Amino acid sequence: MWPRLPRRSREEGSRAALIAAGSTIIVFGLILWVILTSEAWPAVQRQFFSWFHFKESFPAVAEGFWLDIRMFLVAEVLILAFALVLAVIRSLRGPAFFPLRAIVVTYIDLIRGVPILLLILLLGFGVPALQLQGVPTSRLFWGVAALVISYSAYTAEVYRAGIESVHESQRMSARSIGLTQVQALRFVIVPQAIRNVIPALLNGFVSLQKDVALVFVLGVREGLREADIYNAKTFNYTSYVVAAVLFLLISVPVARFTDWYTERDRRRRQAMST
Amino acid sequence: MTSPKLEIKRVSKAFDEKVVLEDVDLAVGLHDVVCLIGSSGSGKSTLLKCINLLVPIDGGSIVLDGEIITDPSVNPNQVRQRMGIVFQAFNLFPHMKVIDNITLGPRKVHGTGHADAEETARRLLDQFGLLDKADEYPDRLSGGQQQRVAIVRALAYEPELMLLDEVTSALDPELIAEVLNVIRDLKTSGMTMLIATHEMGFAKDVADQVCFLDAGVILEKAPPAQLFKNPQQPRTRQFLQRIVEAGRL
Numbered sequence: 001m002w003p004r005l006p007r008r009s010r011e012e013g014s015r016a017a018l019i020a021a022g023s024t025i026i027v028f029g030l031i032l033w034v035i036l037t038s039e040a041w042p043a044v045q046r047q048f049f050s051w052f053h054f055k056e057s058f059p060a061v062a063e064g065f066w067l068d069i070r071m072f073l074v075a076e077v078l079i080l081a082f083a084l085v086l087a088v089i090r091s092l093r094g095p096a097f098f099p100l101r102a103i104v105v106t107y108i109d110l111i112r113g114v115p116i117l118l119l120i121l122l123l124g125f126g127v128p129a130l131q132l133q134g135v136p137t138s139r140l141f142w143g144v145a146a147l148v149i150s151y152s153a154y155t156a157e158v159y160r161a162g163i164e165s166v167h168e169s170q171r172m173s174a175r176s177i178g179l180t181q182v183q184a185l186r187f188v189i190v191p192q193a194i195r196n197v198i199p200a201l202l203n204g205f206v207s208l209q210k211d212v213a214l215v216f217v218l219g220v221r222e223g224l225r226e227a228d229i230y231n232a233k234t235f236n237y238t239s240y241v242v243a244a245v246l247f248l249l250i251s252v253p254v255a256r257f258t259d260w261y262t263e264r265d266r267r268r269r270q271a272m273s274t
Numbered sequence: 275m276t277s278p279k280l281e282i283k284r285v286s287k288a289f290d291e292k293v294v295l296e297d298v299d300l301a302v303g304l305h306d307v308v309c310l311i312g313s314s315g316s317g318k319s320t321l322l323k324c325i326n327l328l329v330p331i332d333g334g335s336i337v338l339d340g341e342i343i344t345d346p347s348v349n350p351n352q353v354r355q356r357m358g359i360v361f362q363a364f365n366l367f368p369h370m371k372v373i374d375n376i377t378l379g380p381r382k383v384h385g386t387g388h389a390d391a392e393e394t395a396r397r398l399l400d401q402f403g404l405l406d407k408a409d410e411y412p413d414r415l416s417g418g419q420q421q422r423v424a425i426v427r428a429l430a431y432e433p434e435l436m437l438l439d440e441v442t443s444a445l446d447p448e449l450i451a452e453v454l455n456v457i458r459d460l461k462t463s464g465m466t467m468l469i470a471t472h473e474m475g476f477a478k479d480v481a482d483q484v485c486f487l488d489a490g491v492i493l494e495k496a497p498p499a500q501l502f503k504n505p506q507q508p509r510t511r512q513f514l515q516r517i518v519e520a521g522r523l
Binding site: 167169175177178179187191195 | 326328351352354355359361362364366367368369378379382383427
């Protein structure tokens, strides 16, 4: 086999760490110095990073953000389930399923082609205005519904990519032991497909976790709306920064987790193929 | 003479414009082993998949025990349970343990109870020397073991006929023998088999009849002694000549 590369000595390793630490301190120190000594900084600090306004706006924004989290959790569960149904229908073969496939393809094309904000406005203001009997009139309800409808179209395509990534022999093997098309998808294809697209699904989580804030246009008092209200009262933008920090507290760890999971999955596949 | 177990009558198949099978006629008697040989792309695999109804045929008919299984009124899922098919590779479901791979069909299709299905599966695994692999995942098995499990899985619902599609083509040379031995055992037990293979020595040894396929046509069909020693068609002679030159016969 290949000659093994000489392992890096401990001395070399600690030198590399020292260089990394040194250059990091110098680069970030310079950036901070430039910002803090610039003429605009006092104004920026007053408007965006005021400790007083941070404390003042935090309780309301945090309470609104809790609604964002709940909207995210409810929407995500519904999206994962509904999108899977769409993807499975789209994957069914045979002429008998043509009408079902056509409906799903049309749905996915239409929904993906419309700005999500438009959908939120259309459903959030439009449907309650109809005043239909037995139809919910809550803007919050229709805002979340719009998110579910829109994200399901994208997520269905993620699932479909996963379904198509499973080797054709797997489908043939499943059918050859007498499973029906739906059984083959359920027991053989979909479990493998989902495993293949978990990183892509996690990316969708990060995206949705931010996009729930879009329902603020309906006047729903979630985190961004509360920050907006505070700004309108005080003309200070620190409340937006509070909202940003709260969103980052969730989305950065999820993004790191996605990277970690994707890397682990990649290594596992490599180990399997050797 | 009794009617054959399996009869293929003037079957043709084309993918788009490309003709893969053309007026193929073939009969396989009960307990017979028929080997299909020929270069890659000659239609061997497609023929097996047509018999299993995984690939719809364009013309002709396929008859199993006197029943026309290519008739649209026949439920393909029920036909498939009467025959086992094993492919070159990727047969096993990687997310399931060996035992679950084998019991999935009987449990979901026949509604066999969990305990009964497992008992049958373990008995078969034991019979083929694989009992200690029952609770492993497929990626922990060698390629040869995986193919043997795939054969066991096909046997789990007691098929009347086995279709083997180049089951050793993706294997390391040293793993081929263990799989071929399983097939020999099946022949001894009287299983009717249709085998697509590149292993000429094996075909010579195990087949009752050998068919040479070329460009979707069965050019020649004869007992192995005759076909390998004294091929009638120039194309068959050319094919066998190249196999000999490659040191594979």
